[in-house]
Amino acid sequence: MSGTTTATGLLAAIDGVGRDPKRGGYRRHVFDPAERELREWFVEQAQRRDLAVRCDRNGNLWAWWGEPGPGAIVTGSHLDSVPGGGAFDGPLGVVSALAAVDTLRDNGFAPDKAIAIVVFAEEEGGRFGVPCLGSRLLSGAIDPDVARHLHDQDGVTFAEAAAEAGLDPARVGRDDEALAAIGTFVELHVEQGRGLIDLGAPVAVADSILAHGRWRFSFTGEGNHAGATLLGDRRDPMVPAAEMVLAARIAASEVDDARATVGRIVPNPGGTNVIASTVDVWLDARAADDANTRGVVERIRDMATDAAARENCELTVVEESYGDTVVFDAGLRKTVSAALGGVPALPTGAGHDAGVLAAHVPTAMLFVRNPTGVSHAPEEFAEPADCEAGVTALATVLGQLAG
Ligand code: GLV
Ligand code: MN
Ligand code: MN
Numbered sequence: 001m002s003g004t005t006t007a008t009g010l011l012a013a014i015d016g017v018g019r020d021p022k023r024g025g026y027r028r029h030v031f032d033p034a035e036r037e038l039r040e041w042f043v044e045q046a047q048r049r050d051l052a053v054r055c056d057r058n059g060n061l062w063a064w065w066g067e068p069g070p071g072a073i074v075t076g077s078h079l080d081s082v083p084g085g086g087a088f089d090g091p092l093g094v095v096s097a098l099a100a101v102d103t104l105r106d107n108g109f110a111p112d113k114a115i116a117i118v119v120f121a122e123e124e125g126g127r128f129g130v131p132c133l134g135s136r137l138l139s140g141a142i143d144p145d146v147a148r149h150l151h152d153q154d155g156v157t158f159a160e161a162a163a164e165a166g167l168d169p170a171r172v173g174r175d176d177e178a179l180a181a182i183g184t185f186v187e188l189h190v191e192q193g194r195g196l197i198d199l200g201a202p203v204a205v206a207d208s209i210l211a212h213g214r215w216r217f218s219f220t221g222e223g224n225h226a227g228a229t230l231l232g233d234r235r236d237p238m239v240p241a242a243e244m245v246l247a248a249r250i251a252a253s254e255v256d257d258a259r260a261t262v263g264r265i266v267p268n269p270g271g272t273n274v275i276a277s278t279v280d281v282w283l284d285a286r287a288a289d290d291a292n293t294r295g296v297v298e299r300i301r302d303m304a305t306d307a308a309a310r311e312n313c314e315l316t317v318v319e320e321s322y323g324d325t326v327v328f329d330a331g332l333r334k335t336v337s338a339a340l341g342g343v344p345a346l347p348t349g350a351g352h353d354a355g356v357l358a359a360h361v362p363t364a365m366l367f368v369r370n371p372t373g374v375s376h377a378p379e380e381f382a383e384p385a386d387c388e389a390g391v392t393a394l395a396t397v398l399g400q401l402a403g
Contacts (some may be wrong), residue, residue: 005102007387010095011087014041023084025378029152030059030080030122030133031165038079038091042119045098051117056178057171058137059121059162065101066114071183073402074116075100075394078123078134078353085124086380088190092368092387094119096188100395107395111402113183120353127152127161129214130321135353139360140174147172182361184332184401187354188394190382191367192375195346202389205337206328206365207345209355210257211293212286213322217244217304221313223269223277234275238267240307240315241279247303248283251296258287258296259349282320286349289325326355329362336364339400340393350375366393 018034020027028034039061046053046063054062066072077093097117104111121134128150136142148159148169159169196204219237245262252260261284267276283300287293301317308315337343346367354363368390372379382390 005099006384007092007095007099007391008384010045010098011091011387014038014091015087017041018081020084020378023378025084025086025380026081027083027085028079028081029127031161032127035080036165039119042079042094046117049098049101051101055167056138057167057173057175058134058178059165059167059172060134060138060178061119062178062181063117064114065116066111068116068181069114070180072114072116072181073111073398074118074182074185075187075398076116076118076120077187077189078120080122080124080126082124082126082376084378085376086190086374086378088370088380088382089192089375090123092190092382092390093188096387096391096394099391100398103391103395104399107399109399109403113402115398115402116181123353125214125321128158131214131351132323132353132356133158135356137172138175138178139356141356141359144173179360182357185354185357185361185363186336186366186394186397186401187352187363188366188368188390189352190375190380191346191370192348192350192380193370194373196344196367196369197371197373199344201344202369202386203340203393204344204346204367205333205340206348206354206367207333208328208347209323209326209351210259210286210288210347210349211290211323211325212284212349212351213293213297214320215283215285215297216318216320217241217281217283217301218316218318219244219279219281219304219308219313220315221277221311222275224275226273226275229275235312236275237279237308237311237313238276239311240304240313241265241267241281243307244281244283244300244304247300247307248285251299251303252285254299255287255292255296258285258292260285260296260300323351323355326358328354328358328364332362332364335400336366336397339396343393364397366390366397
């Protein structure tokens, strides 16, 4: 491979893969045809650069510059997206890692420590519901049996999808060798808020991630006829489900810096003239710490329980995933910031594989300015010049850590 490839040029090469026909943007879910095409593209890009590619037991792809082994300097992100997601969330970190390797090589850099690029599987939890599934499995943060039984909206289990993608589902789970391979992890990511717009800077280092989790609220009532059933005779689970959506806004607004979102409601069976039998409502809740996050969820659960009782419905609540507050390694953050001439530090409300890994290894993140301030939507963006500033920053950091 000769000559540096730009992050924007690499993103352009995958521009047509996995377009979301409904919302615009992208729908790239783990092990679906689009995400598998991206994986193949990544493998090809790595091989063009003479990087040795491996897929670990949990479906995470690794591309090695240097001898695979413990204590490497690892960078990367993910290639899956939310439904209708943007082009940058995940892929920017992957293409920037490839471009940073090009930059270092063009500069004649010879690493003392091996450098690896990793592509984590199912970061968004867009298919199987648990975010950062690849890094959680690798680090032992989720019971492999629980993971194997997760299923997508068509009832396909993670075990079945993994097998179809060529993995042995019996072998998913904590991977001490892969974990030991990560001496330091640095993830570059598009910023998902307005921090860098306000600061007028192209690049920042992350300092923390909010505690966050996902809960499924299932309301059960009585399916019936929309015309023939008197209002007083109804047990309509959509009514407490609607109240729960409003409860989420009320509860989050009572706690500083908390967020609560309902982005998915599924009535069963879902017919215009049918009173639903059940309604599932997924809650995403985030706050500064564990107590505040759980407090918000409890408050929502209390209000939803009262709403369900008023409609003679039942409610069950299941926690589907949880991750506590992350404060990134202060020493590494200072090293990274100093290497970049003192870039600002920003907190984030978005979850990342770097946050999962931070419990095990020194971890840092770089954010690249997003002039729209919008993410998880097609409007997510980063200017080419800022993407290149990100690549330069990542190359500088990798060079310092691996040199
Ligand atoms: C992932 O981007 C999340 O924060 O949900
Ligand atoms: Mn991401
Ligand atoms: Mn995301």
